[in-house]
Structure formats: C-alpha cells, structure tokens
Amino acid sequence: MKLLLAIVQDKDSNLLSSELIDANIRATKLSTTGGFLKSGNTTFIVGIEDERVPEALKIIEKTCQAREQFMIPPVNMDATMDSSMSYPIEVQVGGATVFVMPIEQFHRF
Amino acid sequence: MKLLLAIVQDKDSNLLSSELIDANIRATKLSTTGGFLKSGNTTFIVGIEDERVPEALKIIEKTCQAREQFMIPPVNMDATMDSSMSYPIEVQVGGATVFVMPIEQFHRF
Amino acid sequence: MKLLLAIVQDKDSNLLSSELIDANIRATKLSTTGGFLKSGNTTFIVGIEDERVPEALKIIEKTCQAREQFMIPPVNMDATMDSSMSYPIEVQVGGATVFVMPIEQFHRF
Ligand code: NI
Ligand code: NI
Ligand code: NI
Numbered sequence: 064m065k066l067l068l069a070i071v072q073d074k075d076s077n078l079l080s081s082e083l084i085d086a087n088i089r090a091t092k093l094s095t096t097g098g099f100l101k102s103g104n105t106t107f108i109v110g111i112e113d114e115r116v117p118e119a120l121k122i123i124e125k126t127c128q129a130r131e132q133f134m135i136p137p138v139n140m141d142a143t144m145d146s147s148m149s150y151p152i153e154v155q156v157g158g159a160t161v162f163v164m165p166i167e168q169f170h171r172f
Numbered sequence: 173m174k175l176l177l178a179i180v181q182d183k184d185s186n187l188l189s190s191e192l193i194d195a196n197i198r199a200t201k202l203s204t205t206g207g208f209l210k211s212g213n214t215t216f217i218v219g220i221e222d223e224r225v226p227e228a229l230k231i232i233e234k235t236c237q238a239r240e241q242f243m244i245p246p247v248n249m250d251a252t253m254d255s256s257m258s259y260p261i262e263v264q265v266g267g268a269t270v271f272v273m274p275i276e277q278f279h280r281f
Numbered sequence: 282m283k284l285l286l287a288i289v290q291d292k293d294s295n296l297l298s299s300e301l302i303d304a305n306i307r308a309t310k311l312s313t314t315g316g317f318l319k320s321g322n323t324t325f326i327v328g329i330e331d332e333r334v335p336e337a338l339k340i341i342e343k344t345c346q347a348r349e350q351f352m353i354p355p356v357n358m359d360a361t362m363d364s365s366m367s368y369p370i371e372v373q374v375g376g377a378t379v380f381v382m383p384i385e386q387f388h389r390f
Contacts (some may be wrong), residue, residue: 123390161383163385
C-alpha cells in the first residue's frame with residue numbers, strides 16, 4: 064500500500080472524485096488553502112495498492128493537469144478606459160502536486 | 173515515532189477524541205469528506221511512540237469499528253403508502269481506515 | 282524530497298505563511314482542531330528538498346515556538362469579587378509539532 068496526497072484546485076476536485084470512484088479508488092477529501100495560490104484547493108488522501116499507483120497518478124494527471132484557459136478579466140471600473148479593452152486573456156488553471164508516501168501498516172476496522 | 177492517519181465517521185469522532193485523551197495520546201482532527209460515503213468523516217492525525225502503536229490501534233478499533241444498527245428510515249412522503257411501512261432497517265455504521273506511517277524526525281518547539 | 286506536517290496555533294498561522302513564502306517554500310494549509318488544546322490550530326503540509334529541511338524547521342521554530350505571554354483574564358462576573366482582581370496572568374502561547382516524513386515519489390502535473 065501507498066498513501067497518495069494529491070493537492071488540486073477546487074475546480075478540478077469534483078471531476079477527480081468521480082474519476083477515482085469510477086476506477087474504484089477510495090479517496091478522502093480535505094478542504095485546504097494556500098500555496099502561492101490564493102484560491103482554495105482540495106487535498107485528496109488516497110490509499111492504494113503499490114501496483115495501482117501509476118494508474119492513480121494517470122487519473123490525477125489527466126483530470127487536473129495545468130492548462131491554459133481564456134478568461135474575460137473583470138470589467139475595468141476606470142471610466143476613462145474604453146470598455147473595448149476587456150478582451151479575453153490566457154490564464155493557467157489546474158495543476159496538481161502529488162506526494163507518494165510509504166505505509167507501514169494499513170487497517171480497516 | 174509513527175504517524176497514524178485514522179479516517180472515521182463523524183458520529184464516532186467525539187468518543188474517539190475522549191478515549192485518546194484518556195490514554196494520553198495526542199491527536200489533531202481534520203474535517204474531511206468522501207470516500208464512497210457521502211456523509212462527513214473526520215481524519216485524526218496521531219503522533220505516537222512505536223511501542224504504543226498497538227494500543228492506539230486497539231482504541232480506534234474498539235471505538236469506531238463497523239457495526240450494524242437499527243434505524244427508522246425517514247417518513248415516506250408518498251401519501252399512497254401506508255405509514256406502517258416505516259419499520260426499522262439494519263444499516264452499517266462506523267468503520268475506520270488507518271494508515272501507520274514512518275516518521276524520520278519529530279520536533280516540538 | 283521530504284514532507285513536513287507542521288501543526289501550529291491559529292494565531293501563528295498567518296505569520297508562518299508569510300515567512301514560508303519569503304523563503305520560497307510552498308505550503309498547503311488545513312484547518313484543524315484538537316490535541317489537548319481546545320482552540321483551533323492549523324496544519325501545514327510542506328513539500329521540501331532534503332537539504333532545505335533544517336531551514337524550514339528553523340522558520341517554524343522561530344515563528345511558532347511556545348512562549349509566555351501576559352494576558353488579562355476575562356472579567357469575573359461574580360459581583361462579590363473586587364474587579365481589582367483582574368490582573369494580568371502569564372500564559373503559554375504558540376508551540377509547534379512537526380513531523381518530517383519520507384516521500385517515495387513527488388509529481389507536479
Ligand atoms: Ni505497500
Ligand atoms: Ni519511530
Ligand atoms: Ni528526498
């Protein structure tokens with residue numbers, strides 16, 4: 064058994080939950096904040112058999128990978144600026160940090 | 173020292189806290205969700221001397237072990253059904269998942 | 282890489298966040314409760330290169346170390362007691378519990 068600690072963005076958290084359930088991988092979710100990101104993130108605690116670690120990592124990568132997205136920035140309140148300035152900008156979303164940790168014993172009661 | 177990560181049902185969480193305090197075992201509690209369970213659960217982080225690991229496991233097992241319980245299901249809103257249909261059903265409650273993890277250093281400041 | 286799990290008092294949590302950011306150390310924060318303390322505390326998950334572990338520990342120690350502080354106890358509601366009884370008392374605040382844990386794999390997606 065290994066313990067995976069996966070820190071992902073809140074926006075990817077629901078999809079990751081479903082993908083893990085589909086793969087019959089149990090996870091526990093913690094609501095977390097921080098890193099350099101101001102926005103909330105979610106930490107998944109996953110207990111998994113050694114031979115399924117690569118499969119779990121692949122699911123996390125596929126679901127949460129950092130990617131570019133176009134976003135319309137909030138309207139500029141400065142009246143002297145032309146509203147036509149509000150064009151979409153490219154931002155990075157997603158991303159996951161995953162720690163694979165050894166386990167000495169695993170029990171279910 | 174070992175670190176125990178114990179995921180238990182919310183309903184067993186207060187009793188587990190008191191039992192650990194009685195045994196002079198320090199624990200930190202995280203509010204968590206998920207697994208296949210929809211209901212909330214609590215994750216305990218316990219730092220414990222190697223020789224007391226079996227004792228801590230026994231306390232968790234005794235307090236949180238999965239067990240059957242009779243429960244009266246919520247009243248059926250369908251008026252065509254006889255209210256006498258609300259008889260107690262047996263459900264499984266409790267249960268704990270525990271990871272025992274190695275620690276390389278432990279510090280108290 | 283190592284994973285540091287640092288449990289600190291809420292009152293030291295913001296300062297610790299800034300000090301870690303200053304040192305370019307990424308941390309994820311969990312809101313936690315318990316131990317023998319009734320008050321809330323915060324658990325930091327820090328992923329850090331082996332050679333920077335002592336530096337991270339020093340930051341946690343410097344920021345969160347247990348120390349004495351004078352506090353004016355809440356006003357005594359018992360009208361028979363003289364209000365001059367409300368003199369400052371010395372209490373212990375702060376303190377940190379830190380686990381340094383091995384990591385087998387570390388991934389960023
Ligand atoms: Ni294993
Ligand atoms: Ni040990
Ligand atoms: Ni390392």
